[in-house]
Amino acid sequence: MAPTRLLVAASGTGGHLFPALAVAEQLSDWEIEWLGVPNRLETKLVPACYPLRTVPVEGLQSRSPLRLLRALGLLGLSTLQVWRLLRDRRVDIVFTTGGYIAAPAIVAARQLRIPALLHESNAIPGRVTRWLGPQCQTVALGFADAAKRLPRCQTVWTSTPVRERFRSPQPLALPVPENAPLIAVVGGSQGAVAVNRLVRACAPAWFAAGATVVHLTGERDPDAGTMKHPQYVELPFYDNVAGLFQRADLAVSRAGAGTLTELAFTRTPSVLIPFPFAADDHQAYNAAAFASAGAAVVLSQANLERDHLQTAVLELLGDRERRAAMAARAASLAVPESAEQLAALVRAAVER
Ligand SMILES: CC(=O)N[C@H]1[C@@H](OP(=O)(O)OP(=O)(O)OC[C@H]2O[C@@H](n3ccc(=O)[nH]c3=O)[C@H](O)[C@@H]2O)O[C@H](CO)[C@@H](O)[C@@H]1O
Incomplete structure (x- = not known):
């Protein structure tokens, strides 16, 4: 039987990458590819462990209309590229730790009816989590109270996974x-x-x-x-x-x-x-x-x-x-089995 294929979309900072790496460690029997952007921390941390694909997505926080337009264009282009990647690699599930890389990953997964699971580590959920969390099968939370700010999402508290060491x-x-x-x-x-x-x-x-x-x-x-x-x-x-x-x-x-x-x-x-x-x-x-x-x-x-x-x-x-x-x-405040709990949720999402 072909192994289950997972795309992990996590990018930019240690705060986004290390929890995702901790979950990926728990799914070592799966075929895992990583989605990031060029020139961020993932280009240093990820290639030693997983194939890294990059898309040119950027944040939408700019106040300048021209930059905002450019960022929207890049979001559209990145979504198309992720859509092709998910289809060609026959990906079974997407796991993301939020941030702007999550946007093309969730939108493309949704279009192909592939389940997506999002982990939001902060007490105040990020913008992408608030906007696109409802499109995900589950939104796992680092802080239980964040659920109050995500009324349209299927939330579950798992805390935030840490590296094995x-x-x-x-x-x-x-x-x-x-x-x-x-x-x-x-x-x-x-x-x-x-x-x-x-x-x-x-x-x-x-x-x-x-x-x-x-x-x-x-x-x-x-x-x-x-x-x-x-x-x-x-x-x-x-x-x-x-x-x-x-x-x-x-x-x-x-x-x-x-x-x-x-x-x-x-x-x-x-x-x-x-x-x-x-x-x-x-x-x-x-x-x-x-x-x-x-x-x-x-x-x-x-x-x-x-x-x-x-x-x-x-x-x-x-x-x-x-x-x-x-x-x-x-x-x-520590949840020792956080990575295992999240990995179990990811497995369950594929089996549904
Ligand atoms: C400036 C900013 O907006 N930072 C955000 C960013 O994480 P940011 O990466 O800034 O901060 P975090 O504290 O979440 O994570 C830092 C990670 O880097 C590791 N580390 C740090 C220094 C070092 O020398 N070696 C090392 O390994 C730490 O052990 C930790 O695992 O995303 C987090 C998750 O959404 C948010 O909570 C943070 O607010």
Whole structure:
């Protein structure tokens, strides 16, 4: 019997790609192809595991009428290309983690009556999820409350899957002294320049308190290399975030859904600074869910002064009991079988 054929449409950021890779790992008996766009993170992460097809789709958020027209043209062209791909490769099902790559994938699948399943990891569903979620057989959610904003969709809460390595201890191969308090700083898969600047301003006080800082700056940090200190490790991107969070006493982070789920898995207390320009301010809502569970402290980037962040981190570093309580609250938010649950939904959608 021919293997089931799956097209995974996931593109752009780690927050979209890693959960999709985690689900694909669970479907290794299937024939999987990947749909992305040229020049984004998928071109680095995916080809080692799956054949990558690209289409020229872009976001529709531009206010300029000309650019909007161009984006609409590219959406039409991409939908046609995905339609041909689904038909020629006789794809049985589409799985997507949302974002603009999901649009041509869902529309083309719908036209060919191929089932599509969408995973929305954020507390506030993205635009494509709101528009095209009703066309999908199931919309799986990272945050249960997001269902309220998707009344026309068949929703199910699965949390967000994490990569396999988050489920077992990973050694941290970085120059971090064994017993030193460790602060992990991460600004999502692309880094966060504003957070990077604040962290470098705060770091001397954290070093004085004995802490080591591992700072994942992103590839495009204009201040990269400007801070040198024996207790400071700077990397543009690190593959072993699992090992870093497992060892860290505290994380200072943006509030992307992927990172938050990983912090829950590794029971890492966090200070979150949501990205203020995220679509519909979704990072603020993601962060609020973690804060209201008691797993994180949230600081808004607007008017955030160095002293405020510096003190918040020093207070938490000095309060082992509070960190332990936050770690327990973070752990309560983790769903260990999320990838398996999603893979089971994908299998069930084909069998229907
Ligand atoms: C700026 C922005 O709008 N970001 C969005 C983007 O995710 P974005 O990729 O920015 O952020 P996430 O926190 O969701 O995911 C980051 C991922 O990259 C990994 N990582 C990061 C740094 C590094 O050096 N190595 C590494 O592996 C993290 O472990 C994590 O798995 O999509 C997410 C899912 O829709 C949203 O919640 C985020 O708000």
